[in-house]
Amino acid sequence: xxxxxxxxxxxxxxxxxxxxxxxxxxxxxxxxxxxxxxxxxxxxxxxxxxxxxxxxxxxxxxxxxxxxxxxxxxxxxxxxxxxxxxxxxxxxxxxxxxxxxxxxxxxxxxxxxxxxxxxxxxxxxxxxxxxxxxxxxxxxxxxxxxxxxxxxxxxxxxxxxxxxxxxxxxxxxxxxxxxxxxxxxxxxxxxxxxxxxxxxxxxxxxxxxxxxxxxxxxxxxxxxxxxxxxxxxxxxxxxxxxxxxxxxxxxxxxxxxxxxxxxxxxxxxxxxxxxxxxxxxxxxxxxxxxxxxxxxxxxxxxxxxxxxxxxxxxxxxxxxxxxxxxxxxxxxxxxxxxxxxxxxxxxxxxxxxxxxxxxxxxxxxxxxxxxxxxxxxxxxxxxxxxxxxxxxxxxxxxxxxxxxxxxxxxxxxxxxxxxxxxxxxxxxxxxx
RNA sequence: GUCCGGAUAGUGUAGUGGCCUAUCAUGAGGGCCUGUCGAGCCCCCGACCCGGGUUCAAAUCCCGGUCCGGACGCCA
Numbered sequence: 001x002x003x004x005x006x007x008x009x010x011x012x013x014x015x016x017x018x019x020x021x022x023x024x025x026x027x028x029x030x031x032x033x034x035x036x037x038x039x040x041x042x043x044x045x046x047x048x049x050x051x052x053x054x055x056x057x058x059x060x061x062x063x064x065x066x067x068x069x070x071x072x073x074x075x076x077x078x079x080x081x082x083x084x085x086x087x088x089x090x091x092x093x094x095x096x097x098x099x100x101x102x103x104x105x106x107x108x109x110x111x112x113x114x115x116x117x118x119x120x121x122x123x124x125x126x127x128x129x130x131x132x133x134x135x136x137x138x139x140x141x142x143x144x145x146x147x148x149x150x151x152x153x154x155x156x157x158x159x160x161x162x163x164x165x166x167x168x169x170x171x172x173x174x175x176x177x178x179x180x181x182x183x184x185x186x187x188x189x190x191x192x193x194x195x196x197x198x199x200x201x202x203x204x205x206x207x208x209x210x211x212x213x214x215x216x217x218x219x220x221x222x223x224x225x226x227x228x229x230x231x232x233x234x235x236x237x238x239x240x241x242x243x244x245x246x247x248x249x250x251x252x253x254x255x256x257x258x259x260x261x262x263x264x265x266x267x268x269x270x271x272x273x274x275x276x277x278x279x280x281x282x283x284x285x286x287x288x289x290x291x292x293x294x295x296x297x298x299x300x301x302x303x304x305x306x307x308x309x310x311x312x313x314x315x316x317x318x319x320x321x322x323x324x325x326x327x328x329x330x331x332x333x334x335x336x337x338x339x340x341x342x343x344x345x346x347x348x349x350x351x352x353x354x355x356x357x358x359x360x361x362x363x364x365x366x367x368x369x370x371x372x373x374x375x376x377x378x379x380x381x382x383x384x385x386x387x388x389x390x391x392x393x394x395x396x397x398x399x400x401x402x403x404x405x406x407x408x409x410x411x412x413x414x415x416x417x418x419x420x421x422x423x424x425x426x427x428x429x430x431x432x
Numbered sequence: 433g434u435c436c437g438g439a440u441a442g443u444g445u446a447g448u449g450g451c452c453u454a455u456c457a458u459g460a461g462g463g464c465c466u467g468u469c470g471a472g473c474c475c476c477c478g479a480c481c482c483g484g485g486u487u488c489a490a491a492u493c494c495c496g497g498u499c500c501g502g503a504c505g506c507c508a
Contacts, residue, residue, distance in 0.1 A: 029469075030468095031467070031468060032466065033465075034467060034468080036468055038468095038469080047468090084467085084468095084469085104442035104459055105443080110470070114443080115443060118501085173506090174506090217505095217507095218507060219433090219502095219506095223506095305504090305505090306504070306505085307504090
């Protein structure tokens with residue numbers, strides 16, 4: 001039962017060697033006197049060939065009783081064979097059925113018949129057996145791993161902040177209320193306040209990759225109610241510095257995926273276009289002018305509409321930053337320019353299709369922060385745990401949050417955000 | 433939340449009033465076949481989302497519901 005090799009670790013050069021492979025019955029092709037059993041594991045496919053005359057009856061009986069997607073262990077001899085896929089086949093000595101799969105299957109795993117996304121998500125355990133779906137999640141792993149490597153190398157300390165929080169007073173998006181013993185609590189919408197606390201806390205540079213929860217009833221291909229956010233916060237640097245970190249990170253991730261994930265990109269039929277450095281910078285003023293010149297009129301101080309994002313994205317054609325936003329449409333913690341306080345040191349990082357990230361230099365002055373909270377129509381009393389950290393030595397600092405799913409879907413040209421999350425949570429789906 | 437579109441075998445589909453005892457593929461069951469690789473061939477099984485209405489006649493038209501897709505809105 002114990003595997004000696006993944007399917008792709010076996011080579012024709014191992015001719016006559018004995019191996020044990022494990023996996024799922026992908027297909028059985030019975031030609032009469034000869035039969036082919038294709039076993040699929042995480043890495044690929046292996047062909048097991050049965051010459052019926054030369055095979056023990058026990059092995060033949062086992063194969064006869066096999067259903068597609070059953071889990072098997074096959075021990076046999078490697079046969080170098082030019083006609084076989086991968087140049088080798090396994091001549092079995094013994095086949096063990098570890099788990100018998102019922103039929104009919106909830107969906108096809110071989111690529112012969114499509115399934116709707118909804119069907120696939122209902123049967124996600126089977127959907128991820130498909131090479132295509134598996135490729136997406138293997139790339140997701142590469143992305144997350146190399147982000148951790150990149151930030152760690154750059155001096156960032158990985159932290160974990162609470163997802164269960166007490167107050168709904170952070171403003172903006174709607175929160176999911178939950179019951180916390182005898183009190184009401186909420187699922188956190190962002191690690192923003194906590195990562196800032198750690199600037200006062202002296203960690204200097206922190207990052208977190210964790211779920212965020214938004215109770216908005218948005219129902220689009222680029223929104224989720226539970227998403228994964230990549231957040232950084234760093235002291236003694238400004239918004240321009242963290243923008244440089246962000247664009248370098250994105251460029252690095254693309255390069256790593258192109259190299260390490262080449263096999264999976266091929267499975268997906270994706271030719272990665274690596275975004276060039278530096279990303280273009282356009283001001284908010286220029287952004288609304290571009291939108292206006294193309295028929296989407298916005299008042300100064302409006303947030304960008306979906307249509308405006310598309311127009312500007314098409315106009316720019318590659319990753320870009322929008323900088324110098326009106327202070328009033330950015331959160332209270334974005335730092336206003338000293339000489340022009342109606343603008344702030346906030347930025348959005350955009351892919352032509354959608355927003356990927358937003359960030360800013362933060363307000364680190366207690367009085368200004370308190371004023372800004374009030375100006376945004378919020379009550380500073382609800383922010384005591386947060387504001388307190390600004391009273392006893394808070395360094396200037398900056399940071400951003402980057403949507404993992406949006407990074408992935410734009411990278412891979414995937415239309416629906418649900419494709420890049422194993423078990424997406426949206427307006428309707430809560431299971432599995 | 434608003435608007436638009438949709439729901440037919442396990443899966444993906446064709447079918448816009450009678451020719452539907454519902455198409456095709458895949459799949460399941462059975463059979464033939466010693467080099468398949470989306471194997472091939474033969475037989476067979478399996479479906480009109482739910483409720484109401486119109487009509488001589490409804491998968492098809494109308495109304496309500498449920499579910500799904502898309503756009504927009506909402507969105508640190």
